[in-house]
Amino acid sequence: MPQPQHRPKAGNHALSSPHDTPSRSALSTNPMASEPLILAIDQGTHASRALVLDRRGQIVARGEKEVALVRPQPDWAEQDGEEIVASIHDAVAQAAAALGGRARDIAAAGLSSQRSSAVCWDRETGVPLSPIFSWQDRRMHAWIDSLAARGDAVHRRTGLYLSPHYGASKLRWALDHLPAVRRARDAGTLAWGPMASFLVHRLTRERTFAADPQCAARTQLWNLQARDWDAELLALFGLPAGFLPRSAQTCDRWGTLVAGGVEAPLTAVNGDQSAAVFAFGWPEAESAYVNIGTSAFVQRAVLRAPGHVPRQLTGIVLADGDTTVYTIEGNVNGAGAGLEWLSNELGIDDLTARLPEWLERPAPDLLFLNGIAGLGGPFWRAAFDSRFVGDDAKPWSKAVALVDSIAFLLQANVDHMAAYVPPVERIRASGGVSRLDGLCRKLAALNGVPVHRRDDPEASARGIAYLAAGRPAEWNAGASEEVFEPQHDAALRERYRRWRALMAEATGV
Incomplete structure (x- = not known):
């Protein structure tokens, strides 16, 4: 069979971006300063990874911690919120240790995570009130089938096909089956939504309670045109209003990430596939x-x-x-x-x-x-x-x-x-x-x-x-591809x- 060619990445026609210039960069370009580094946290189904990159996109350090996915019943798939948080601390600590003194040069951080995984937690304590419902979890597929007549309307509002993979039906399951979730609702301390929002809440000093557009949308409760939570969708899934995080931008001032001994501004949050x-x-x-x-x-x-x-x-x-x-x-x-x-x-x-x-x-x-x-x-x-x-x-x-x-x-x-x-x-x-x-x-x-x-x-x-x-202009300079x-x-x-x-x-x- 023919082997792939190995050659430097060639320039191609990119979408027009008025900000794709060095001046847009969040990192210092002062030639007298140490080269700034970026911490990337990628929380995936089977592992949490922490990579540290320079402004050309070259990886200079990394850490990784595996996480478990359990299937208690057919169509169920769950992860442990505390284990996920601990795994991120471990992965970041590994990367920081590999950097040694250069860890102080981490100038910004970003977080990508499983888009369609959802969780309930206590807004005041940060303690999970439910398992993290994996995107692979389909426990509510029969109930979702009963909403099929509304499928086109849901698709037009959210951009998503009606599916049990998304968060809304699993939040409804949690409300119906988990007493801790109902108690938090009654006490006004319930928080629920994308796993990314839970991680941001737990990993920022400010306990930021927000959701990026991509992960918010994957709850199937977010209106793509309005760019905010949709009251009619909440009603369709039988969920009370008032417990979802605020809608934020992908690139925003998310707070100060504190993880694995590293502190840095968290400047971007996105789903894993959308970040890719x-x-x-x-x-x-x-x-x-x-x-x-x-x-x-x-x-x-x-x-x-x-x-x-x-x-x-x-x-x-x-x-x-x-x-x-x-x-x-x-x-x-x-x-x-x-x-x-x-x-x-x-x-x-x-x-x-x-x-x-x-x-x-x-x-x-x-x-x-x-x-x-x-x-x-x-x-x-x-x-x-x-x-x-x-x-x-x-x-x-x-x-x-x-x-x-x-x-x-x-x-x-x-x-x-x-x-x-x-x-x-x-x-x-x-x-x-x-x-x-x-x-x-x-x-x-x-x-x-x-x-x-x-x-x-x-x-x-x-x-x-x-x-x-x-979005530094020199990103991927000199990178090669097959x-x-x-x-x-x-x-x-x-x-x-x-x-x-x-x-x-x-x-x-």
Whole structure:
């Protein structure tokens, strides 16, 4: 198979940004001062990471602490709020220790987190009153199905398809089932909303109680046009008003981050996938941004409000009071989560390590209809019977079919959003699962455009650091990337055609 080219990042046509200059930077440019550093905290499903970067986007120190995800019942997925907070302190302390005396040069900090995870806590003490309900948690899918008649109205208000992955239904569950939440409501001390808001409240000296546009929206209670909480949506989900954080900008004065022995101004808060759009610097209109981790997303950035886009998600990935960047987005829930599921099903602990060799083999005829953790765009089925189609039961064939399904689901989203965005000229891939060369080659072949992959997978951390630093012009100077040029693959395209027909038959989409 052809190997990807390795070359410096070339300039491309970026979205126009009136502030994409050094003067916009939040960091000192005094040549007599020590070089300022940026702390990026990326709180993910399986770990909290702390990266320290310079103003060119080079990583100079890092720390990481794994966190648990528990599944007490089918469709439930929870994390412990105190463990998450402690893990961030640990990760930051590791990075600070690696820096030594340079830790004092940290001049700004940014926080990215799981967008759709939600939690209830006590406003006065900061103590969690519920588990963190993971974005993978679908315990309320039957109740959400009962609201299907309101789905289009919810989509038009929020930019989101009605789904149990978002926070609103799980906050309703907490109110119905957790006495501590009801007591805090009655006492007036309840706080609830995005996990990011809980983390900001716990990690800032000022105990800031606010929500950025992206994480606020993922509660499915935030009106995209009004850019604030929506009383009609609160009523729809049966939630009382008055306990959600105030709406803030992505880049704002969030307070003073105090974590792991480091103190620094917190200047940017965003969701992990939305921060990833900025990993390469200011976004390009002709690029599709594909981040593949536990879940996967394809995003196209625009500077105008995109309006209603059927069967896709729309939202704000940056607002700073002057500039707003929107995205049209398609999601795939069963990316890394699908590989984890298959590893457990087959009893192969090192399945991911074996994938590179398996992906070099001639592809099997086996197909996989991937609804792990629920079908996202453009199909939108919270409950879907994931299944292999074909008689091949060999483990390697199943693994390759699952990787194919990730590529096919991403391609289905690219195809669906094509009518609303300029033609794609390149794909910018990031995230841990993007390290699979075979997957990048499949994406290039299906789209007929090159796939550009950065030399490290830390897209969310890089993106939030870029925003926290004030979008410095020299970001990514000298960075290199691998480029997978598209190769003609008639067999892959035929498998995609067969897979797409099977999905249409199963979902009606």
